[in-house]
Amino acid sequence: MQRRSLPLSALRAFEAAARLGSFKAAAEELAVTPTAISHQIRALEAQTGLALFDRQVRKVALTDPGGQLYPVLRDGFDAFESTLARLMQQRMRAQVSISATNAFTVKWLMPRMADFRHRHPDIDLQLQATDDVVDLRSTAIDIAIRYGRGPYPGLAIEPLFTDRFAPVANPRLGVLSPDDLARVPLIRFDWKHVQRENPTWERWFAAARRRRPSQVGQLRFSDEGHAIQAAVAGHGIALVSLALVAEELEAGHLVQPFGPVIDGHTYHLAMYADRPTSAPVRAVAEWLRAQPRPD
Known part of the structure; x- marks a missing residue:
């Protein structure tokens, strides 16, 4: 998968659902509906050909591929957040x-x-x-x-x-x-x-x-x-x-x-x-x- 074709919205939905262990909690965090989260993750699974979640009655669990993908995305989004926060803080400092x-x-x-x-x-x-x-x-x-x-x-x-x-x-x-x-x-x-x-x-x-x-x-x-x-x-x-x-x-x-x-x-x-x-x-x-x- 090339960088230009990465489904960033779907990856963001997957990271939130994996971190929170719930499509509903991920939907609340991202201010969308649980159905939208489910559709994005299914689209990601279809694009990659990988089953990322084991969907159970009241919760979801990561599959082995999902467990390998999650920490990479988590660390990446954490790095995005901290770097942007630092840059914005620098901009706000008086010079x-x-x-x-x-x-x-x-x-x-x-x-x-x-x-x-x-x-x-x-x-x-x-x-x-x-x-x-x-x-x-x-x-x-x-x-x-x-x-x-x-x-x-x-x-x-x-x-x-x-x-x-x-x-x-x-x-x-x-x-x-x-x-x-x-x-x-x-x-x-x-x-x-x-x-x-x-x-x-x-x-x-x-x-x-x-x-x-x-x-x-x-x-x-x-x-x-x-x-x-x-x-x-x-x-x-x-x-x-x-x-x-x-x-x-x-x-x-x-x-x-x-x-x-x-x-x-x-x-x-x-x-x-x-x-x-x-x-x-x-x-x-x-x-x-x-x-x-x-x-």
Whole structure:
């Protein structure tokens, strides 16, 4: 018997009658008449050429073929029921999507996910990590974390915190003072949007009133997260966001041996101004606002 010709209604009637031991009880469960159940099962027996029930005066009993078929159908229908229930439950759960840069998503949002799940177990977060600017008007993104001065037309914007940058290095390198920069490679990363205010090594040396050592080597990355990992691995000293390396500093994987600390850009909480916000979106926004600000 091919799948496309399976008599699903008859199989459902058979499974109910076998499970309940009665055509009448099966009819009540399926909201049909006992005669309809009997006709469906007889049609199934005719199609398969198998006697599935031993019909007695006040009850029915499974034959050997019926006894072999019943557990297969029972388990199959149970699997259908549980899977559909799970899928429907997922659909009914609140989902909120956040767009942020790759580095911010991995180094700032991800470490806080356990706290979010503890506080909001009924909301599923969807994180979209991208360094491209996502248009909230034409996507399903609910909240964006914007980094920079803007402008951000069409968005409701509020600042979360202003980033700060300082040199950090693996403590094994023994970097203790700015003089050690002459022997340790400088780790750089490319800013996607070049602005004069970007916290670069050039800005840092100007703030420190020092000249960059001419003989020092460099490592350059396209992503700030990669620059952070290179510093953790001990490949040099990186000028990176202190907010994004807070865990590494606390764990001792990185140290901030000296200043000065220079300001970066500001992280903003952004939502589409003309789009009504749901209760789950407002809850996520409030959770973001409540996060401790970097020192």
